[in-house]
Amino acid sequence: MAGALLGNLRGAFIVAPWVGYLALADVALSLLLPVKLIAPNLVYNISSGIASSVWKWVQVIFERVNGANITISGDKLPKGESAIVIANHVTWADFYMIQALAVRAGMLGRCRWFAKIQLRVVPFLGWGLWAMGMPMVSRNWMRDQRELDRVFSGIVGRKWPTWLISFSEATRFTPQKYEETKVWCTQNDRPVPKHLLYPRTKGFITTVQHLRKAPHVKAVYDLTIAYQHGDEFHEAPNMWETLKLSDISSQHGYKFHVHARRFPLEELPHTDEELAKWLECRWVEKGEWLDRKKKEWSAC
Ligand SMILES: *[C@@H]1O[C@H](CO)[C@@H](O)[C@H](O)[C@H]1NC(C)=O
Numbered sequence: 050m051a052g053a054l055l056g057n058l059r060g061a062f063i064v065a066p067w068v069g070y071l072a073l074a075d076v077a078l079s080l081l082l083p084v085k086l087i088a089p090n091l092v093y094n095i096s097s098g099i100a101s102s103v104w105k106w107v108q109v110i111f112e113r114v115n116g117a118n119i120t121i122s123g124d125k126l127p128k129g130e131s132a133i134v135i136a137n138h139v140t141w142a143d144f145y146m147i148q149a150l151a152v153r154a155g156m157l158g159r160c161r162w163f164a165k166i167q168l169r170v171v172p173f174l175g176w177g178l179w180a181m182g183m184p185m186v187s188r189n190w191m192r193d194q195r196e197l198d199r200v201f202s203g204i205v206g207r208k209w210p211t212w213l214i215s216f217s218e219a220t221r222f223t224p225q226k227y228e229e230t231k232v233w234c235t236q237n238d239r240p241v242p243k244h245l246l247y248p249r250t251k252g253f254i255t256t257v258q259h260l261r262k263a264p265h266v267k268a269v270y271d272l273t274i275a276y277q278h279g280d281e282f283h284e285a286p287n288m289w290e291t292l293k294l295s296d297i298s299s300q301h302g303y304k305f306h307v308h309a310r311r312f313p314l315e316e317l318p319h320t321d322e323e324l325a326k327w328l329e330c331r332w333v334e335k336g337e338w339l340d341r342k343k344k345e346w347s348a349c
């Protein structure tokens with residue numbers, strides 16, 4: 050009891066200054082909104098700087114203060130390169146895995162995530178996400194299409210440097226969802242990826258077809274995220290635990306890994322059907338990779 054209380058207090062103590070800072074960032078971002086009309090590029094740059102400081106702070110809490118050891122493998126991602134980023138979705142902590150790579154590539158402030166529209170009601174955060182220009186999607190295709198047009202026009206028309214990040218499975222991996230994936234894949238004659246849900250192809254195809262018109266967007270990064278806790282694969286700390294637990298890796302025994310692959314955009318196929326197939330291949334390979342990682346972790 051006392052231990053749990055201390056843990057929560059520790060979490061509150063660590064997080065409170067960041068929430069205060071987020072509130073200030075919200076004010077700054079709001080003041081910039083009217084300036085956007087006359088100096089959109091400048092506002093994008095300043096907003097990116099503010100976003101970078103907000104996210105860097107959370108990253109420092111997770112990695113340095115709370116000792117999460119994120120290991121990285123695969124292709125080295127070039128500094129400052131704009132890209133379409135896709136990843137598997139396990140849990141909230143995925144956010145830190147992707148940011149760990151963005152920090153190294155100097156793109157943290159340029160990350161634009163497809164966020165659920167529901168997040169808009171989260172105090173401070175929702176407003177901040179909106180004011181930073183994060184694409185907010187609802188699964189209502191008409192509404193989403195307007196939002197996508199807005200995001201694509203910034204990247205294509207104004208050449209804004211961006212990592213445009215989406216979780217292709219659209220929802221988190223759960224054993225129950227996995228059963229649904231298996232049924233769906235069997236019915237539709239598709240391969241069942243291991244440890245993953247079958248990816249949604251529509252958003253990916255739309256994104257690639259639009260952003261290949263932007264010469265500065267050079268690649269698709271395919272990220273594979275894996276966790277381990279004790280003997281349990283794909284088990285990660287929840288949101289509050291990532292903020293309150295100390296020595297997450299050394300004491301609590303959590304492992305965090307992200308594997309990156311870089312595909313030049315010009316090498317991707319051109320038709321929608323081929324792009325859907327391309328994404329499916331990535332997911333099958335990703336499943337094989339996760340399976341090897343699971344065996345590797347369970348052996349040690
Ligand atoms: C915004 O940042 C980019 C990249 O760092 C730079 O090339 C551009 O000149 C900046 N634009 C403005 C208006 O500050």
Ligand SMILES: *[C@@H]1O[C@H](CO)[C@@H](O)[C@H](O)[C@H]1NC(C)=O
Pocket residue numbers: 118119120
């Ligand atoms: C992080 O984990 C890797 C792989 O298990 C290990 O080699 C490395 O020493 C760890 N780093 C820290 C800071 O504990």
